Amino acid sequence: IAPLPPDLEPEQARAAGFVIVGGGIAGVTCAEQLSALSPDDPITLLSASPLIKSVTNFRQVGRAMEEFDVEETTTDALQKACPNVRVVHTLVKSLDTDKHEVYTEDGQTFPYTKLCICTGGQPKLITKDNLHVIGIRDTETVQHFQQKLSNARRVVIVGNGGIALELVYEIEGCEVIWAIKDDSIGNTFFDRGAAEFFLPHLTAAKCEEKKPLKRLKYTHTEPSVASPKREDAAMGGALGPDWKEGWRMKGKQDQSAHQVHVEYQCEVQEVLTREEFTRTGQAAENFPGSSRTEEHNDDWPVYVLLTNKRLYGCDFVVSATGVVPSTGPFLHNAQFSVSPDGGLRVDDHMHTSVPDVFAAGDVCTASWEPAPQWFQMRLWSQARQMGSYAAKCMVADRDREEIDMDFCFELFAHVTKFFNYKVVLLGRYNAQGLGKDHELLLRCTKGLEYVKVVLQGGRMQGAVLIGDTDLEETFENLIINGMDLSPFGEDLLDPNIDIEDYFD
Numbered sequence: 001i002a003p004l005p006p007d008l009e010p011e012q013a014r015a016a017g018f019v020i021v022g023g024g025i026a027g028v029t030c031a032e033q034l035s036a037l038s039p040d041d042p043i044t045l046l047s048a049s050p051l052i053k054s055v056t057n058f059r060q061v062g063r064a065m066e067e068f069d070v071e072e073t074t075t076d077a078l079q080k081a082c083p084n085v086r087v088v089h090t091l092v093k094s095l096d097t098d099k100h101e102v103y104t105e106d107g108q109t110f111p112y113t114k115l116c117i118c119t120g121g122q123p124k125l126i127t128k129d130n131l132h133v134i135g136i137r138d139t140e141t142v143q144h145f146q147q148k149l150s151n152a153r154r155v156v157i158v159g160n161g162g163i164a165l166e167l168v169y170e171i172e173g174c175e176v177i178w179a180i181k182d183d184s185i186g187n188t189f190f191d192r193g194a195a196e197f198f199l200p201h202l203t204a205a206k207c208e209e210k211k212p213l214k215r216l217k218y219t220h221t222e223p224s225v226a227s228p229k230r231e232d233a234a235m236g237g238a239l240g241p242d243w244k245e246g247w248r249m250k251g252k253q254d255q256s257a258h259q260v261h262v263e264y265q266c267e268v269q270e271v272l273t274r275e276e277f278t279r280t281g282q283a284a285e286n287f288p289g290s291s292r293t294e295e296h297n298d299d300w301p302v303y304v305l306l307t308n309k310r311l312y313g314c315d316f317v318v319s320a321t322g323v324v325p326s327t328g329p330f331l332h333n334a335q336f337s338v339s340p341d342g343g344l345r346v347d348d349h350m351h352t353s354v355p356d357v358f359a360a361g362d363v364c365t366a367s368w369e370p371a372p373q374w375f376q377m378r379l380w381s382q383a384r385q386m387g388s389y390a391a392k393c394m395v396a397d398r399d400r401e402e403i404d405m406d407f408c409f410e411l412f413a414h415v416t417k418f419f420n421y422k423v424v425l426l427g428r429y430n431a432q433g434l435g436k437d438h439e440l441l442l443r444c445t446k447g448l449e450y451v452k453v454v455l456q457g458g459r460m461q462g463a464v465l466i467g468d469t470d471l472e473e474t475f476e477n478l479i480i481n482g483m484d485l486s487p488f489g490e491d492l493l494d495p496n497i498d499i500e501d502y503f504d
């Protein structure tokens, strides 16, 4: 247990209170949980974004599976619900871990007893300072994207994670060139089989009308404390599960069908201006499969040369290649242990390598020995879980009490939607880290469902469930119980066997 700061007596230490940096899901959940556990202690939440995130409609759908919505809310709402929480809209600039003080850009000093860093991440851009290359992270960046898209005939999307997947599905009235380095789409979340299941939906017209927004959404025109264009600027909180709803993703062209072309197994070699493109002397590609006989390929604002040597002109590029943890303000004076992915390393009590400093959400890297079926992925479910657990650890640390790890870190579980299908990912759903010694069971009904089970030594290690399969709770239990399923063989996925009854 970390000692109290040497120059603070226990009473003074209590007065300095808890400080959290970041108004995203991790930071706000941490503040709420701290307030519930320690209602008489001062808690200060410092956030660069004027609006903060809050988790609503939380539903525990299994032992580790959860579903919830994320809303942008005003700081008043949090302060009203948690009277001992004070939210300050400010940009944190640096930290003195010896003095236990946080400093902000507008000259304020915040002393702390225990600090939790929840500053999230920033999009990892394929190239910096290029007006034609944008990332998507918060409300401001989506607005920027939407504005650019409304005048665009063609966009190049780079990356194969969740954001890219959602964008290629949502964009209408604009040609999309999707460049991925893998041999199948969406491989952060699923395998080749599941990719094949989704592929027809890339080009099919969407049957669903955009539904009206199911709840009030706050929007804010005032930018974050510092403009995101600046090197050291902080962004707003990452968007929530329904970030695309209510945002029109329509390009300049009339047709509403999807026009998506996937370039597999390639990366961006170079982003070129029109002048640089002209100097290459290379011809730019037409949109593959386009019925137009004549294309003007010399008047695009920007050109993208891929490593497979194909060259495309486009209106702009979306770089959706992951995030870099936002650790900048904290690394000047303090000796944090930082993982190769740029995150602040935390132990199994969300404690960084620096006394009295904790971290949660996208900014941290879980550096404990994980349970066999859990791993870190920068998702809102984990941001919530880490924020909540960090609060418990901070209070226990201050009170010098022992605390067990939350159950949610026993099993990786993510419930989401892709292409309008429910998607549940459990455990080592892509056989991550299992080597070759595993087997897969598959069940697929085209357009309806895709079920994959990963088994090792007869025991279920993970599963991918796409569609309304109703299998998630049973499979979650089977993974947690570690039951030997070898006697069932392929019957496990036989649609004529009610597996739920079987294992009751």
Ligand code: FAD
Pocket (backbone or CB within 6 Å): 021, 022, 023, 024, 025, 026, 027, 046, 047, 048, 049, 090, 091, 092, 093, 118, 119, 120, 121, 136, 137, 138, 162, 163, 224, 234, 235, 236, 237, 238, 239, 240, 241, 243, 326, 329, 360, 361, 362, 363, 378, 379, 380, 381, 383, 416
């Ligand atoms: P953030 O939400 O990034 O919050 C960080 C906060 O810290 C912000 O309030 C910021 O203003 C503040 N801050 C930063 N620096 C400073 C500073 N110096 N001083 C003061 N304040 C500071 N996850 C999923 O699970 N499923 C998905 O389908 C999915 N899709 C996504 C789609 C998009 C477009 C994006 C951007 C993300 C998506 N994610 C998804 C990821 C998910 O949103 C994040 O993992 C999660 O929100 C991280 O929460 P966080 O609280 O750690 O960080």
